[in-house]
Amino acid sequence: MPISKEYIVKRALSLVAVVFGAAIITFVITRVVPARPELLWAGPHATMEQIEQARKILHLDDPIYVQLGYYLKDLITGNWGISWRTKSPVLTGILSALPATLELIIVAFAIAMVIGIPLGIIAALKRGTIVDHILRVVTVSGASAPVFWLALIAQLVLSNWLGLLPSAKRVDEIIVIETGFKPITGFYLLDSLLQGNIPVFIDALKHLILPALVLSLYPLCLSARMTRALTIEVLNEWHIRSALAWGLPRNVVLYKYALKNIIAPVIASLGLSFGYTLIGAFMVELVFVWPGIGMYAAMSLLSFDYPAVIGCVLFVAIFYSVINTVVDIIHAIIDPRVKL
Amino acid sequence: MVFEEAKLIFRLIKMNPISMAGLVIVVGFIILGIIAPYITPYPLDAWGLTYNVEKRFLPPSLEHPFGTDEMGRDVFSRVILGARFSLIIAVGVVGLALLIGIPIGLIAGYLGGRIATILMRITDMFLAFPPLLLAIALAATLGRGLINVIIALAISWWPWYARLIYVQVNSIKNLPYVDAARIIGLTPIKIMLRHVLPNALTPVTVQAALDMGSAILEAAGLSFLGVGVKPPTPEWGLLVSEGWTSINIAWWISLFPGLAILITVIGFNLLADAVREAMDPRLRKAIIMRRV
Numbered sequence: 001m002p003i004s005k006e007y008i009v010k011r012a013l014s015l016v017a018v019v020f021g022a023a024i025i026t027f028v029i030t031r032v033v034p035a036r037p038e039l040l041w042a043g044p045h046a047t048m049e050q051i052e053q054a055r056k057i058l059h060l061d062d063p064i065y066v067q068l069g070y071y072l073k074d075l076i077t078g079n080w081g082i083s084w085r086t087k088s089p090v091l092t093g094i095l096s097a098l099p100a101t102l103e104l105i106i107v108a109f110a111i112a113m114v115i116g117i118p119l120g121i122i123a124a125l126k127r128g129t130i131v132d133h134i135l136r137v138v139t140v141s142g143a144s145a146p147v148f149w150l151a152l153i154a155q156l157v158l159s160n161w162l163g164l165l166p167s168a169k170r171v172d173e174i175i176v177i178e179t180g181f182k183p184i185t186g187f188y189l190l191d192s193l194l195q196g197n198i199p200v201f202i203d204a205l206k207h208l209i210l211p212a213l214v215l216s217l218y219p220l221c222l223s224a225r226m227t228r229a230l231t232i233e234v235l236n237e238w239h240i241r242s243a244l245a246w247g248l249p250r251n252v253v254l255y256k257y258a259l260k261n262i263i264a265p266v267i268a269s270l271g272l273s274f275g276y277t278l279i280g281a282f283m284v285e286l287v288f289v290w291p292g293i294g295m296y297a298a299m300s301l302l303s304f305d306y307p308a309v310i311g312c313v314l315f316v317a318i319f320y321s322v323i324n325t326v327v328d329i330i331h332a333i334i335d336p337r338v339k340l
Numbered sequence: 341m342v343f344e345e346a347k348l349i350f351r352l353i354k355m356n357p358i359s360m361a362g363l364v365i366v367v368g369f370i371i372l373g374i375i376a377p378y379i380t381p382y383p384l385d386a387w388g389l390t391y392n393v394e395k396r397f398l399p400p401s402l403e404h405p406f407g408t409d410e411m412g413r414d415v416f417s418r419v420i421l422g423a424r425f426s427l428i429i430a431v432g433v434v435g436l437a438l439l440i441g442i443p444i445g446l447i448a449g450y451l452g453g454r455i456a457t458i459l460m461r462i463t464d465m466f467l468a469f470p471p472l473l474l475a476i477a478l479a480a481t482l483g484r485g486l487i488n489v490i491i492a493l494a495i496s497w498w499p500w501y502a503r504l505i506y507v508q509v510n511s512i513k514n515l516p517y518v519d520a521a522r523i524i525g526l527t528p529i530k531i532m533l534r535h536v537l538p539n540a541l542t543p544v545t546v547q548a549a550l551d552m553g554s555a556i557l558e559a560a561g562l563s564f565l566g567v568g569v570k571p572p573t574p575e576w577g578l579l580v581s582e583g584w585t586s587i588n589i590a591w592w593i594s595l596f597p598g599l600a601i602l603i604t605v606i607g608f609n610l611l612a613d614a615v616r617e618a619m620d621p622r623l624r625k626a627i628i629m630r631r632v
Contacts, residue, residue: 275470
């Protein structure tokens with residue numbers, strides 16, 4: 001389906017506006033709301049000198065609009081402050097953690113789609129039967145579980161008690177040293193495959209599977225419920241009924257005519273659950289010592305490393321907006337009815 | 341009218357045992373939240389005021405159904421009292437979010453024009469954040485504490501209600517009865533409060549009541565990330581995180597508070613599902629037809 005350039009330009013412009021808005025809100029929260037922002041910025045064990053330095057970095061002696069100007073300039077030039085936990089620039093820390101998080105989230109979403117959508121279709125086709133009721137309870141429960149608790153219990157039972165899967169980190173250091181594995185892109189699965197390093201690939205997969213499963217549970221259940229609702233709605237529409245009345249085989253009607261109408265809104269709903277999954281990654285990564293943005297953010301939160309926390313908040317907000325824009329564009333490509 | 345509606349919804353819920361289970365869980369949770377402080381077997385343990393060396397890490401038994409934690413406190417008592425705090429957080433978050441969201445949505449919807457554009461743009465700016473992220477930033481800024489958790493979550497939630505009210509008001513404000521009120525010369529404030537708001541309120545309040553499960557879940561997440569309530573408050577998320585360090589020797593400390601969250605949120609979500617289905621006119625017809 002061709003898609004107009006105008007639409008993409010429009011979406012890109014609104015993305016810029018949204019990111020700008022998010023930056024303004026973050027500015028208000030971090031600089032205007034606290035009585036003395038420099039105390040937060042310098043951390044709980046700061047000396048007088050460090051606090052004074054923080055005042056200078058934040059330009060707190062200037063009027064608020066000048067502060068905002070400096071803030072936006074720093075934001076664009078990538079000068080996001082220094083984390084005093086890691087003693088390195090915040091943006092560098094976040095970017096170096098990005099591949100680990102992306103790998104985890106991509107696999108989690110793949111699991112969610114591959115299992116969630118068929119479950120939803122099954123529930124819709126068996127509507128009102130015992131299968132449907134069981135699936136309803138299971139998917140509602142899955143979407144209700146606190147993800148950090150789930151991670152703790154899964155780790156305890158499957159790793160610590162049964163010893164089925166490794167409990168922490170991305171890969172076993174010993175295997176890395178033995179095989180001379182060197183990450184290039186930071187996506188370990190991809191890197192090890194490209195280098196033909198099968199032991200590392202298998203080990204990385206083993207490490208990945210448990211956190212990815214835990215993280216996938218929420219989008220999985222959500223997509224299953226969305227798919228069910230949409231399938232039921234579509235099956236009641238006239239074009240499907242008339243196709244059935246014409247005597248077309250049920251499966252043909254289902255897969256050729258009904259499913260086409262479901263895919264676009266299901267993808268849109270997955271975009272929505274992406275936000276939850278990003279925050280869920282904060283907690284899952286913390287539990288599984290997965291060195292991604294989530295763990296970086298969670299460690300910063302737990303050690304009151306304010307510049308790093310705010311950096312993560314900004315980054316995740318921007319990332320989320322970008323993903324939503326991409327999802328909208330994909331949605332428009334799949335579904336010709338969508339017009340801005 | 342509203343009462344009739346509620347009666348019909350209740351009738352539809354009663355027909356489905358799973359929906360009924362949701363209702364029972366929610367009612368049970370609310371009752372527990374109210375009476376919790378009076379029924380804990382070890383009240384001092386529940387409030388976290390005791391330290392009992394010889395009772396540390398006791399596994400579940402008749403005396404301590406959920407075991408004891410690293411301070412020798414009865415986990416069962418703490419989980420029971422946790423219901424009170426979760427209820428306070430849930431009601432506080434949803435209530436505060438409604439207090440902010442309703443006026444903004446109402447004013448934007450009724451006045452329209454430039455004011456609406458500005459107000460709804462601000463609302464959209466808040467919606468650019470994934471849920472909980474804004475709350476994390478706010479909680480990290482305000483510091484730990486029950487009130488701060490409620491404020492942080494409410495600030496990240498009101499935009500949803502503002503939008504909902506805005507849409508409702510927009511569909512109501514041009515109805516003949518509102519025009520009539522305008523013609524007889526009522527002030528805009530009177531029209532908004534007496535004639536528009538009451539009819540726009542139902543879907544938002546229903547949504548808000550059912551959102552309480554998510555509020556509990558998100559508050560627990562904040563506690564787990566170290567920006568929630570202060571210890572020794574027996575909030576469920578904090579209880580789970582307190583048991584984390586000793587989970588290999590005493591799994592019960594984290595397991596039971598987590599289960600409490602799970603069951604409560606399931607209850608709210610099942611009920612939300614049922615109410616949404618019952619309020620959807622097309623589905624409602626289908627349900628009634630099928631059962632008759």
